[in-house]
Every structure is written in structure tokens, then in C-alpha cells.
Amino acid sequence: MIREFGTSELWFVVSSARWTLALTLIALGLGGVLGFVIALARVSRLAPLRWLAAGWIGLVQGVPVLMLLFLSYYGLSLAGLDLPPLVAAGISLSFYASGFLGEIWRGCIQSVPWQQWEASAALALSRAQQYRYVVLPQAVRIAVPPTVGFIVQLVKNTSIVSIIGVVELARAGHLVNNATFQPMRVFCVVALVYFCICWPISLAARWLERRMHVGRAG
Amino acid sequence: MAFEFQFQPVLAQSEVLLDGLYLTLELAGTGIVLGGLLGTLLAVLRGVMPALRWPIGVYVEVVRNTPFLVQLFIVYLGLPEAGVRMSAEQAAVLTMTLNLGAYATEIVRAGLDSVHKSQIEAGLSLALTRWQVFRHVVLGPALARVWPSLSSQFVLMLLSSSVFSFISVQELSGAASNVEQDTFRSFETYIVITVLYLAMAMALRVILALLGRVMFAAPVRAR
Numbered sequence: 001m002i003r004e005f006g007t008s009e010l011w012f013v014v015s016s017a018r019w020t021l022a023l024t025l026i027a028l029g030l031g032g033v034l035g036f037v038i039a040l041a042r043v044s045r046l047a048p049l050r051w052l053a054a055g056w057i058g059l060v061q062g063v064p065v066l067m068l069l070f071l072s073y074y075g076l077s078l079a080g081l082d083l084p085p086l087v088a089a090g091i092s093l094s095f096y097a098s099g100f101l102g103e104i105w106r107g108c109i110q111s112v113p114w115q116q117w118e119a120s121a122a123l124a125l126s127r128a129q130q131y132r133y134v135v136l137p138q139a140v141r142i143a144v145p146p147t148v149g150f151i152v153q154l155v156k157n158t159s160i161v162s163i164i165g166v167v168e169l170a171r172a173g174h175l176v177n178n179a180t181f182q183p184m185r186v187f188c189v190v191a192l193v194y195f196c197i198c199w200p201i202s203l204a205a206r207w208l209e210r211r212m213h214v215g216r217a218g
Numbered sequence: 219m220a221f222e223f224q225f226q227p228v229l230a231q232s233e234v235l236l237d238g239l240y241l242t243l244e245l246a247g248t249g250i251v252l253g254g255l256l257g258t259l260l261a262v263l264r265g266v267m268p269a270l271r272w273p274i275g276v277y278v279e280v281v282r283n284t285p286f287l288v289q290l291f292i293v294y295l296g297l298p299e300a301g302v303r304m305s306a307e308q309a310a311v312l313t314m315t316l317n318l319g320a321y322a323t324e325i326v327r328a329g330l331d332s333v334h335k336s337q338i339e340a341g342l343s344l345a346l347t348r349w350q351v352f353r354h355v356v357l358g359p360a361l362a363r364v365w366p367s368l369s370s371q372f373v374l375m376l377l378s379s380s381v382f383s384f385i386s387v388q389e390l391s392g393a394a395s396n397v398e399q400d401t402f403r404s405f406e407t408y409i410v411i412t413v414l415y416l417a418m419a420m421a422l423r424v425i426l427a428l429l430g431r432v433m434f435a436a437p438v439r440a441r
Contacts, residue, residue, distance in 0.1 A: 062419040064380035066391055067412045074405040152283065159285035160381060170287055183295035191284040191292065198283035 005180045010189065016172035017193050019086075023158040023168060026090040028151065031097025038102030040131075043109050053102065060099020065157050068092045073164055089161035096157065100150055108143040109135060145212060149205035152198045159194075169193055227401040228410055238393025239414055245307065245389055246376040249314030253375065254368065256315055257322020262357070264323070265330055274323065281320030287381050289313050294385045310382045310389075318375050325367045329360035362434035369426040373419050380415070390414060 003009065041053035060068065072092040076083055083091075112135050120134040162171035173190035177183050264274045281289065293316075294309035304312070333356050341351035361368075383392035390411060398407040 059416065062377075062416045063412050064377040064391070064415055066380040066383075067408060067415060070404070070408040071412060074408060078405050156283075156285040159287040162287075163384065170285065170291075173288070173291070177291075177295065182299070183291065184297070184299040187288055187291045187296050191280075191288045194284045194288060195280065199279065202279070202283055 002181055003179045005176065005182045005185050005189075009176045009180060009186075013169065013172045013176055013186070013189055014193055016167055017169050017197065019166060019168040020155065020158050020194075020197070023086075023090060023093055023161065023166070024151065024155050027093035027097045027154055027158070030090070030094035031101055031154075034094060034098035035101030035105060038098055039105035039109060042102060042106040053106075057099050057103045060096060061103070065092070065096050065160050066163070068095050069161055069164065085161075085164045085166050089158075089164060089166045093154070093158060093161065097150075097154055100153070101147065104146045104150060105139070105143055108139040108146075111142055112138045141212070145205055145209040148201060148208060152201050152205070155198050155201070156194065223406060224403055225406050225410070228397060228403050228406045231397045231400065234393050234397055235390070235410065235414070238388060238390040239418075241307075241387070241393075242376075242379055242389040243418070245310050245314070245382065245387070246379045248311050249318060249379070250372045250375055252311070252315040253318025254322050254372070256319035257324075258326050258357075258361070260319065260323040261326035261330055264327060278320045278323050281317055282324070286313070286317055286378050287384060289317055290381060290385060306382070306385045306387045309385065310379070310387050314375060314379065317378075318371065321371050322368060325364050325371060326360065328367075329364035330356065332363055333360050358434070362430070365426075365430040365434060369423065369430065372426060373422050376418060376422055377415060 038053045038056060041049040042057070044050055044053075069089065069092040072095065073085070073088045076088055076091070116134050116138065117130060120130045125133065158168055159170035162168060162174065165171070167175070169190055173186050177186045180186060260274050260277075263270050290309065290313045293313045294304075294306060297304070297309075337355050337359075338351055341355040342348075346354070379389060380391040382389050383395060386392065388396070394407050394411045398404045401407065
């Protein structure tokens, strides 16, 4: 029986956005922690750490999200971990986020003027104290706009995990389309829901960026 | 039980994989050229025809704030409902062009904005025609300035082409799922494919950097 695209179908699609948001938050949380470690490693004084971090960033930015997904999905199951698709999806999106956030934040850390390092070293702060009290507080300010901008990419790329059966927005759209055969209507609704999530974030990123430039000029 | 890597069955299918690789390059190459041209055209139109500023802005925002995958579904599954039929490959190239076009519009616009008014005045005062000023003073330097951003967008686009396997296009990741089903060596298959994508992305970065150096070499060299 072919169903119409009615209220219950619409609700199914809209409510599945919660998994899109959940995946985004997981990837942002885990990927953020990992990305922070990578950013610090990338500017470390130990060359091997820098190479390792650069290699990770090059790998993540050089392969499709789809491949990160398959590699973590099959790789984790070979490692003996029988994970539900949602977890595998969360992990692969975290890897993806870590590669991009690590590179964004590396730039932010390095854009703190080197005199700040010298001044704090002259005050006999340890390396950890320099990061904690001098460099990171300034780097965080610079990092906010590009990080918010990256969240939009993250939300959009969660659609790719629909292939391993996580019923987030894109997958929900596919299921409803299979039942109703009204692809134009269904996927335009799906696109609209994504747009309603992403557009405000894009606007926020742009606003933050403008505000920061004003702040710096003054 | 320890897992033993077996790459032979996967590599035995290298012909399938190479066909996929070739199709990926073909689709991505076409999409990148068309999308780049579309973006440049729209960025210029937006500048010279204020009436088009709003519709182009809507197009850019809609594309940049929705997933590539959903755009692909709308083009491939949705458009036939409206009477527009096309093969999966055509849908892939069309979606890629529209998607990249939006990003490129935004990037090229930033480049055009960065050309100072005094440059144009200087060009006109040297009795260059309006076309010459546009070509050599505005567009050339603008593109040269944003070429690195355009290049990274092109590379992202090449990688995004992997989602074409969702609509059964037999490009590299589509070929990969065939090989995977034939050999049952999923992990090895995707390791091989990942290496191929990595190599393609690196090669494209190098090629684009060289291309930029050739295309945007200073027009007048000191002799």
C-alpha cells in the first residue's frame, strides 16, 4: 500500500532530526577533545608528535567521510567490538571532526603573538601555565567563529552515516520516500529541516566573525 | 582469534577498482570545471547586476546549508517526479556543479570584493577598455587571490563524490562495495580505497598548485 506524505510522516522526518543533533553533539564532544589534543601536538616542541598530528590531519582531510565511516565500522568490529551503528557512526564522525578542528585550532594557537610566549616565559611560567593562563584564553577567542562555522559542515556530514542504518534525518527521508514514492516532497522537507538547523549556525558564525574584527580594531 | 589481513583477493579485482577510480576522476573533474565556471559567472553577475544579488544569495545559502547527499536525492529522485529524467551519472555531475557553484560563488565574490576601487580607476585612467580592466585588473587578481581556497573546495568536492555510490553510480566507492561483496574482505577493501582517495586528493592538491602558478603568473615579467 502506498502511503501519502501526511502529518505522521512529516513528524517522523522532523523528529528524526534529534539523531542528527545527537550525532553532531557526540562528534563535537569527542572530536573536540581529540582535536584539542591534536592541535597541541601539532604545535608541540617534540618533532615526532608534530609529525603524528600532521599525519592524522592529512589523513582525515584527504579521505571521504564515507571511508572514515566504513573503516571505523569494519575496523572496530574486527577488533572484537560489536558496536551498534550509532556508536560506530559517532566514532567516525568524531575522527572526522578531530582532523578539522585540530587544524583550525592549531591556526588559532599559532596566531597568538609569539611575544606572549616570551613575556610569559620571562615571568617564569611553566609551559603548562603559559598555555593555561596566557595562550589558550586568547586562542579560544579567535577559535570561536571558525569552530561554529565548522559545526555546519558537521551537521551536514552526519547525513552520510545513514548508509549504515542510523535513522537520522537523511535515512528517515529515505524510509518515508520508500513508503510514499513522493521523493520531491519528502527530500525537500528533509532539506528544509537541515536548513533550519544549519542556517542559524551559519549566521551566528558570520556574526561572531564580524564582531571579532570590530573588537580587534578597537 | 587474531585477524589476518588478506589483500590478495581485493587486489585481484584491481580492474574493477581502476574502472571506479577512472569514473571518480571523470565525474569529479567535470563537476569541478563546471562548478568553478558557474561560481565565477554567478559571482561576476552578482557584482554587475544588483537585481540578481538576492536570488543568487538565496541559491548560495540554500546549497551551503543543506547536505550534498540530500541535494543528490532531490536531483536524482525528486526531479523525475517533475518530469526531468537523467542517468545517475548525469544527476551526479549536475548536483556537483550546483553544489560547487554555490561555494565557488562565495569564494570568488570575496576575491572580487578584495580588489580596491582605486585599482579600477587606475586601469581606466591608463585608457584600458572596461573589458580589459575587468579581465586584467579585477577578475585575474581576484581569482589569483582566492585560488588556494578554491583549490581546497575542489579537493573537498573530489572527496564528496564518494556519496555518488548512494545512487548506484559505480565510481570508486561504488566499485568498492562490489569488491567487498565479492571478496568478503571489507576492511581490506576500504583500506585500499582509502589509500586511493588519499593519493587522488594529494595529486589534485599538487596539480592545482602548479596550475595556479601557471595561470596566475605575473602578466608582465621583469626582464
